[in-house]
Amino acid sequence: MKKLLSMMLRLTLGFFCCAAGTVMALNSKLGLSPWDVFHQGLTNVIGITIGQASILVGIVVVIIASILGIKVGLGTIANMIVIGCFIDLIIYIKIIPVCNNLVAGTIMMIGSLFVSAVGSYLYIGCGMGCGPRDGLMIALVKLTGKPISLIRFFIEMGALIIGWSLGGFAGVGTFITAFTVGYCVQMVYKIFKFDVKSLSHRNIKQGVIYINQCLLG
Numbered sequence: 001m002k003k004l005l006s007m008m009l010r011l012t013l014g015f016f017c018c019a020a021g022t023v024m025a026l027n028s029k030l031g032l033s034p035w036d037v038f039h040q041g042l043t044n045v046i047g048i049t050i051g052q053a054s055i056l057v058g059i060v061v062v063i064i065a066s067i068l069g070i071k072v073g074l075g076t077i078a079n080m081i082v083i084g085c086f087i088d089l090i091i092y093i094k095i096i097p098v099c100n101n102l103v104a105g106t107i108m109m110i111g112s113l114f115v116s117a118v119g120s121y122l123y124i125g126c127g128m129g130c131g132p133r134d135g136l137m138i139a140l141v142k143l144t145g146k147p148i149s150l151i152r153f154f155i156e157m158g159a160l161i162i163g164w165s166l167g168g169f170a171g172v173g174t175f176i177t178a179f180t181v182g183y184c185v186q187m188v189y190k191i192f193k194f195d196v197k198s199l200s201h202r203n204i205k206q207g208v209i210y211i212n213q214c215l216l217g
Contacts, residue, residue: 011078014122014123015079015123018083022036026091028105030106033173036163041163073203074204074208074211112177121194129207148182148196160178
């Protein structure tokens, strides 16, 4: 039971960090992150919240990642739902301030990259399945053998181009994110000595079995 509670706490904290990173980028007022440009573009076209757009995009991306060989686990499903809900909650309760000058905005934007990277490390390390976007990144890293920074750059640029074409807001911070997020993720993973290529994830069935074992143990 203690092991299960520890894992649930780590997953939840990881998801919250990912959501907080998204809202930090939004409130920096320097431009959304590339994926959130995509999400905002969808809100303009479909009329849904950013959190709901995040969930919708997550479903599509996880299908693509699963085709490329990434296991869909309980953490994958939770990622798609919980992060989107956390984003809407953080925006609603206004716990992250909105920046009103360039210096504060720059600090907030850079901070958002590292907060999101730590969130990624926390939940992926549980081995319960990657989130949609991280799953796609890991699938392409394994498929191509290229470094995380390069793969993440091309993924972010793809999301940015599609989102901008749908009317999402792109600013200087958007391009800072596109060019640096891969290095931030790679840096955080190195600090924690975390090798995503060697990690084996549990699929949904294996995840259920693992939880039952924790409950019985």
